Amino acid sequence: MRRGEEPSLDAFARAVLGLIAEPGDGVLGRAISAAGAPAVAERLLARAPAEALVDAVVEAGGDLDEREASSARDRWLPRLDHRGFVTSLAQAARVGARLLVPGDACWPSGVDELGAHAPLALWVRGRVEALAGTQPTIALVGARAATGYGEHVTMEASAGLVDRGFAIVSGGAYGIDGMAHRAALASDGTTVAFLAGGVDRYYPLGHESLLARIAESGAVVAELPCGAAPTKWRFLQRNRLIAAAGEATVVLEAGMRSGSLNTAGHAAALGRPLGAVPGPVTSPASAGCHRLLREFDAVCVVDADQMAELVTAGGRPRWSGELGIDVDGEAGSGDRGMTASFPDDRADPRLIRVLDALSSRTPRPLADVARRAGLAVTEVMSVLGSLEAEGVAVRDARGWRRRRAG
Structure with a gap:
C-alpha cells in the first residue's frame, strides 16, 4: 500500500487484526487463510459470538473448533481499541511507514513458508523493493555481547556477501547484528532489519542512527503496528521472520543462551540451510555455535564464499531432530506461534x-x-x-x- 493510496479492504482488515493479536498467532492465521481477513475482522469488530467465527471458517473449508475460537476471542476482544488503532495509523503516516500485505509485488515470499504463523502484514520504513526478492538473501545473526573476534568475522562476511550480490538480513540489535548491517552499508549493499516493536520507534535507541541509515537504502520492517513496544516474546517471534526472509541463516558468534540460537531453530524448522562459524574452544561467546556444529549438524563456515555456498549450492540442514523447537504447538487454548527454546528457558x-x-x-x-x-x-x-x-x-x-x- 503506497502513501496516499486508499487501503484495500484486505489491507485494512489485516491492519486491524495485527493490533489485536500477538505475532505468530496460529489460530488467527488459520482463520484468515480459510475465511479471509475481512470476514474475520468483521466478526470480531461486531463482537460476534465464537460460533459465528467457527461457521465462517468451516463454511470456507477451514478447520476451527468452538473451544479454540472461544479462547481466541477472549484474548483478542480486550485489545479492540478504536482510538489506539487511529493513533497507530497516524504514527505510521508520520514516519512514512508503508503496509505490505500478502499478494503485494514486494511481499517477501519466504515468510509465507511460516504457514499459519506467517505475518498478517508488514510495516516498512525505507525501500519496500528491498524485500522483493530481486537479490539472494542471507541472514547473519549472533550475540549482542560480541567479542572483537566475532565482530571482525561478521564485518568480513557481510562485506564479502554484499560483493557477491547478497542482501543482508538481521535484527538491528547490538553486537553481531549491528556489525552485519554496518558492513553491508559500508559496501554499498542492501540490508534489511526486522524489529520486535513498531517501526515508529527504532530500537535499540543506541542504533537509531544506524536504523535510519538502513531505511535510506534498504528497509526496516516489523509485523507489529506502530506504537507497539518490543518484549521478550516479540523478540522470539521476530526471529522467525529473520529466518524466513533469508535463504540461509548463519550464526557468527553465540553463547549458549544467545537469542540467535532461536533464529537458528526457526531456520531448521523451515528447512533452510544453516551455517555456524567456529570460535576459540575456550570462548564462552562461541559455545552456542559449537553446539550447533556438534549436536545439530550445522554447516561449518568460515568466510563469505562458504556462506554463499549455503544458498548457491542449494544446501539444506542435515539433521532430522529438533533444536528445542515447537512449530505446531498450541499454547493454552491459543497458539504458541513458532518458538525455539533453550535448555534454561x-x-x-x-x-x-x-x-x-x-x-x-x-x-x-x-x-x-x-x-x-x-x-x-x-x-x-x-x-x-x-x-x-x-x-x-x-x-x-x-x-x-x-x-x-x-
Missing part, C-alpha cells in the same frame, strides 16, 4: 508473555495483564498462580506485579 511460552505484561513497580489488574499478554483471563490466572508459587509474581489489593530481583 521455560517450557510454556505463556509464562514469557505474562512476565512481559507485569511491571516490577506498578501493580496491574488481572484484566490489564491479560490484555497486555494477549491471553485469555483464565489462562493468565493459571500462569500467575504458578509464578506466585515460585515467588516471581506478587499480588496485593491493586493487582499483580513482578517481584524485583534481590
